[in-house]
Amino acid sequence: MAQYARGAAAVAVIRLRNPPVNALSLTVLQALEDGLKKADADPSVKAVMICGENGKFSAGTDGFTRSHHWVTSRC
Numbered sequence: 001m002a003q004y005a006r007g008a009a010a011v012a013v014i015r016l017r018n019p020p021v022n023a024l025s026l027t028v029l030q031a032l033e034d035g036l037k038k039a040d041a042d043p044s045v046k047a048v049m050i051c052g053e054n055g056k057f058s059a060g061t062d063g064f065t066r067s068h069h070w071v072t073s074r075c
């Protein structure tokens with residue numbers, strides 16, 4: 001999943017949470033989109049920081065799902 005939170009000042013934080021390497025599964029991508037929509041709907045948010053849990057950002061597309069096709073179809 002990806003967890004949305006308000007950080008300091010006008011910053012929203014979306015933390016990718018999918019151990020061990022925060023791969024972008026369909027669930028993570030959906031939660032990321034939800035978080036971005038929340039940030040977009042909040043006029044006090046001026047910046048969004050996306051980070052990964054446990055000292056890693058993301059290994060990219062989840063090698064064990066078909067999420068890559070989902071990503072490319074939305075670009």
Ligand SMILES: CCCCCCC/C=C/C(=O)SCCNC(=O)CCNC(=O)[C@H](O)C(C)(C)COP(=O)(O)OP(=O)(O)OC[C@H]1O[C@@H](n2cnc3c(N)ncnc32)[C@H](O)[C@@H]1OP(=O)(O)O
Binds near residue numbers: 024050060
């Ligand atoms: C928020 C927007 C982000 C946009 C980012 C867009 C960039 C997208 C890029 C891609 O999609 S690139 C293509 C897909 N990714 C990869 O090819 C990465 C492949 N993985 C690696 O290079 C390495 O695994 C690593 C991430 C550098 C980590 O190396 P490390 O030596 O620390 O650990 P490993 O033993 O290799 O892996 C640990 C564990 O994690 C699993 N794993 C690794 N990559 C993925 C993945 N993409 N999806 C799912 N799982 C992955 C790996 O199988 C290991 O699992 P276990 O064997 O421990 O069960």
